[in-house]
Amino acid sequence: MDYAGWLQALVGDAYQSAPTLVVALSALIVLPILAAFSFLVQALVRRRRRQSALLAADRRSEIAGSAAEPDTPPATPLPASQAWLTLEGGRRTTTPLSGPLLRIGRHKDNDLRLADSSVHRYHALIQRTLEADFVITDLSGEKGNGVRVNGERTERARLSDGDVIELGRAKLKFESASL
Numbered sequence: 001m002d003y004a005g006w007l008q009a010l011v012g013d014a015y016q017s018a019p020t021l022v023v024a025l026s027a028l029i030v031l032p033i034l035a036a037f038s039f040l041v042q043a044l045v046r047r048r049r050r051q052s053a054l055l056a057a058d059r060r061s062e063i064a065g066s067a068a069e070p071d072t073p074p075a076t077p078l079p080a081s082q083a084w085l086t087l088e089g090g091r092r093t094t095t096p097l098s099g100p101l102l103r104i105g106r107h108k109d110n111d112l113r114l115a116d117s118s119v120h121r122y123h124a125l126i127q128r129t130l131e132a133d134f135v136i137t138d139l140s141g142e143k144g145n146g147v148r149v150n151g152e153r154t155e156r157a158r159l160s161d162g163d164v165i166e167l168g169r170a171k172l173k174f175e176s177a178s179l
Contacts, residue, residue: 145168
């Protein structure tokens with residue numbers, strides 16, 4: 001008799017005399033195998049999500065980098081102006097727009113971090129032009145919550161004094177005064 005036939009006869013005889021014991025022992029053998037397989041699948045899924053997130057972050061930074069490239073050489077100084085964003089709602093905070101670029105989002109490496117789950121990790125970008133204008137660009141994508149300026153959704157818009165910017169549930173007021 002071969003090994004497989006002997007094992008089948010042994011299990012069949014044991015099942016006839018104590019079916020609960022055979023089912024319990026089988027579960028003790030099968031469950032660890034299933035758990036190991038499940039662990040492996042979850043690890044692969046986590047790895048793929050991590051790689052997708054890194055690729056998406058790289059793509060966003062490329063978009064932000066291309067939006068931030070000035071039309072003239074960087075040696076040209078920006079005209080003097082003063083502008084700031086005020087976060088409306090609970091705790092009002094003011095953020096000055098002193099540089100050529102301000103990144104807004106939920107992730108900690110943004111210049112203005114908004115801790116609201118409706119704000120994307122890299123939601124928007126405000127760029128200062130040579131004419132001292134400020135332009136906001138939506139980085140959240142087609143499926144994102146988008147950017148609304150004075151209630152209208154936009155992918156890119158020139159900001160004016162008093163404009164209300166909505167990023168998800170967060171509301172910011174843009175204010176400026178030319179020097």
